[in-house]
Amino acid sequence: MPVRKVVTYGHPVLKKVSSDITDFSDIESFIQDLFDTMYEFDGIGLAANQLGVDKRIFVVDISHMEESDADSDKPLVFINGRVENPSGSCVDSEGCLSLPGIRINVERYESIQYSYLDKNLNKCSKIFSGLLARVIQHENDHLDGKIITDYATPSDLLEYKTHLETMRLENS
Ligand SMILES: [Zn+2]
Numbered sequence: 001m002p003v004r005k006v007v008t009y010g011h012p013v014l015k016k017v018s019s020d021i022t023d024f025s026d027i028e029s030f031i032q033d034l035f036d037t038m039y040e041f042d043g044i045g046l047a048a049n050q051l052g053v054d055k056r057i058f059v060v061d062i063s064h065m066e067e068s069d070a071d072s073d074k075p076l077v078f079i080n081g082r083v084e085n086p087s088g089s090c091v092d093s094e095g096c097l098s099l100p101g102i103r104i105n106v107e108r109y110e111s112i113q114y115s116y117l118d119k120n121l122n123k124c125s126k127i128f129s130g131l132l133a134r135v136i137q138h139e140n141d142h143l144d145g146k147i148i149t150d151y152a153t154p155s156d157l158l159e160y161k162t163h164l165e166t167m168r169l170e171n172s
Pocket of ligand 1: 095096097098138142
């Protein structure tokens with residue numbers, strides 16, 4: 001399965017609110033493309049619109065990370081998901097495959113319940129915390145047309161001004 005091009009900052013698809021998937025006929029090959037592309041670029045999560053497809057699906061794999069535990073020790077697929085019952089908050093630095101070279105401190109809920117379909121299209125609703133909760137919120141943001149620069153402070157934007165401008169021009 002092919003590694004696909006990752007859409008970068010400034011591309012309009014990253015600002016689009018993605019729609020729920022209703023036709024699941026090509027889902028398996030698309031999931032494989034998401035994983036292949038995520039692993040190729042050393043990501044821990046990748047959303048469909050980062051491949052230019054505005055559908056509510058993303059993949060996550062934090063199994064190689066220090067904070068990984070038994071529950072998260074496998075590649076995960078989240079389809080048509082929604083965040084529910086958020087609680088707590090914590091701030092940490094995040095990167096994004098659509099914003100290479102950029103790190104932004106982002107405040108996230110410490111724990112969330114996430115309702116979604118898994119890769120076998122089974123309905124799931126699970127509580128996530130720690131790094132997994134953070135990655136799911138980051139990817140779910142993508143599906144809502146939101147990226148980490150939306151959390152940037154004025155000094156972040158100043159620091160990355162040239163870099164962001166270059167990417168924006170490449171996508172215009
Ligand atoms: Zn991202």
